[in-house]
Amino acid sequence: MVPIEHYIIFSSLLLVIGLVIILIKRSVIMILAGIELILNAANINLIAFSQNDPNLSGQMMTLFVIVVAVAESAVALAIVYQIFRHQGVSDLDQLNELKG
Amino acid sequence: MEGLNSIAFYILAGFSVFSALGILFSRNVVHAVFMLVLVFMGIAGVFIISNAEFVGVTQIMIYIGGILILMMFGIMLTHRIDGNRLETQNRRVVIGSLLGLGLLGVLLYPLKEGFPLFDFEKGVESGLNVTEQIGVHLMTTELIALEVTAVLLLMALVGAAYIAGYNLKKKHGTD
Numbered sequence: 001m002v003p004i005e006h007y008i009i010f011s012s013l014l015l016v017i018g019l020v021i022i023l024i025k026r027s028v029i030m031i032l033a034g035i036e037l038i039l040n041a042a043n044i045n046l047i048a049f050s051q052n053d054p055n056l057s058g059q060m061m062t063l064f065v066i067v068v069a070v071a072e073s074a075v076a077l078a079i080v081y082q083i084f085r086h087q088g089v090s091d092l093d094q095l096n097e098l099k100g
Numbered sequence: 101m102e103g104l105n106s107i108a109f110y111i112l113a114g115f116s117v118f119s120a121l122g123i124l125f126s127r128n129v130v131h132a133v134f135m136l137v138l139v140f141m142g143i144a145g146v147f148i149i150s151n152a153e154f155v156g157v158t159q160i161m162i163y164i165g166g167i168l169i170l171m172m173f174g175i176m177l178t179h180r181i182d183g184n185r186l187e188t189q190n191r192r193v194v195i196g197s198l199l200g201l202g203l204l205g206v207l208l209y210p211l212k213e214g215f216p217l218f219d220f221e222k223g224v225e226s227g228l229n230v231t232e233q234i235g236v237h238l239m240t241t242e243l244i245a246l247e248v249t250a251v252l253l254l255m256a257l258v259g260a261a262y263i264a265g266y267n268l269k270k271k272h273g274t275d
Contacts, residue, residue, distance in 0.1 A: 001102060001105070002110075005214070005215055007150075008207075008208075008211060008215065009211070010116070010146070012204060012207040012208055013117050013120075013204070014116065014117065014143075015207070016204045017120040017121060017123070017200075018120070019199070019203060020124060020199075021123060023196035023199060024190045024191060024192060025188055025190060026189050026190065027129055027188035028174075028178065029129055029171060029175055029178070030123075032171065033132060033133065033171070036163070036167065037120060037123075037136075037139065040140070040143050040163075043143070043155075043159075044143060044147075047146075047150050047152045048150060050152075051150055052217070055237075055241075056230065056233055059152050059230070060234065060245075062152070063158060063234075064245060064249055066155075066159065066163070067252070070162055070253075071253055071255075071256030071257075074170060074256055074257070075256055075259055075260050075263070077170055077171070077173070078259075078264040079263055080174060081177050081264055082263055084178040085267065086267075
């Protein structure tokens, strides 16, 4: 069995990579990808800690996290599409007005 | 069998981390999204070898079948497709990476002393496999969460369709 520390190292690496993507990329799509990476890092921890749990609480939580991630990314992409139609940019640094 | 599981874990984890680094270092948005698929595949594999087959299959179906398609649509709708490569710029690379490395240090520093696990005593074996247990839990202990999630999904669907078609509707009305 893989020691729990290695799961934590794996998920920390993914979380940090997702955070750095959010911080340094300028495209909205890339930032959404970073958010998905962070959610997946959290899921890895939940799965790792529920390995020995007879009630499977961690796996249930993971299923709900996946569903919420899907809902979030659908709404976020709709908003991004609307912003692009309004202002013609998909670059966060050029998005500097609230009313188009 | 146990040894095989550990070897598979390290291979899949390394694969995922390197693909994630590929997202970080690639400038092409389309390449980055395909790299994201590789990360999700690796994570689904890790789920499957960690005694969570159902979640692993759900991960493949929802992330790779759903979110990838959504993101490709997003790229096609929000970039000017004119034959140029779809590239993205970086900003504040140094301070961003420093913050990331700092957070990594903070997260990994406590692991130095090991991680004591709560010891679940082996309860009565229910005789069901993991997928069957998940089905039973969804219909008994997690029923309220399941219903709330269903309403949330419906709200997100209606909301996304409404937001994406907001100005289209008005234009049709005046024409």
